[in-house]
Amino acid sequence: MQAPRSRHEPTPTAVPRTVYRVDYMSSQTTFNKTDGFRARNQTTIINTPSTLQKYAMPHLAWQTNFSSPFISVFADKQHAERWARTFAEKNGDKCYVVSVDTTKLARGPIFRAADLLADVELSPAEESMHFSEYLVLHRIPGMALIEEIIVSAEVNSTWQSLGLC
Incomplete structure (x- = not known):
């Protein structure tokens, strides 16, 4: 089996300054422009590797x-946009790619999917899906949101909404 793309990423010394959240109507994560993103599970404490x-x-x-308790984000904007377009086409709905300033995140752990999946055998589709993915625990505050790009299933239907915050 070929090594996944995500495992070829260099191990970061810090979380990227900007990450991208792909959001859609059926997501477990809730969203509003004031509060930002909230994971469905707000109570779980991650304090051991087994947890x-x-x-x-x-x-x-x-x-x-x-x-x-996690919210998925991507470090690679193009990957997030491709992911959103594929999801929108598959489900016939709109997706949103929201830029997030990680310097404005609340204190709390952020995990890199490649590290969590290091010992898991993945299909090529799974490898691609998790490329540059990070998991943010519990919430992304509204003040960390920079802008959103709306992606629709229609051909060439990507547009940008500046000044989300």
Whole structure:
């Protein structure tokens, strides 16, 4: 099996300054422009490696019967936009790619998906899906939101909404 793209990423010394949240109507994560993004599960405390694995693996596997404390974001803007377009085309709905300033995130852990999946055998589709992905615990405050790009299933239907905040 070929090594995943995400495993070829250099290990970061810090979280990227800007990350990109792909949001859509059926997401477990809720959103409003004032409060920002909130994970469905706001109570879980991640204080051991086993607890991290217990909650991260179902999140990364898209298990919908599971209340996740994480919000997925991507470090690569083009990847986030491609992901949003694919999701919009598959589901016939709009997606939003929201730029997030990580310097304005609340204190709390952020995990890199490539590190969590290092020992997991992934299909090429899974490898691609998790490329440059990070998991933010519990919330992304509204003050950290920079702008949004709206992606629709229609051809050439990407447009930008400046000044989200």
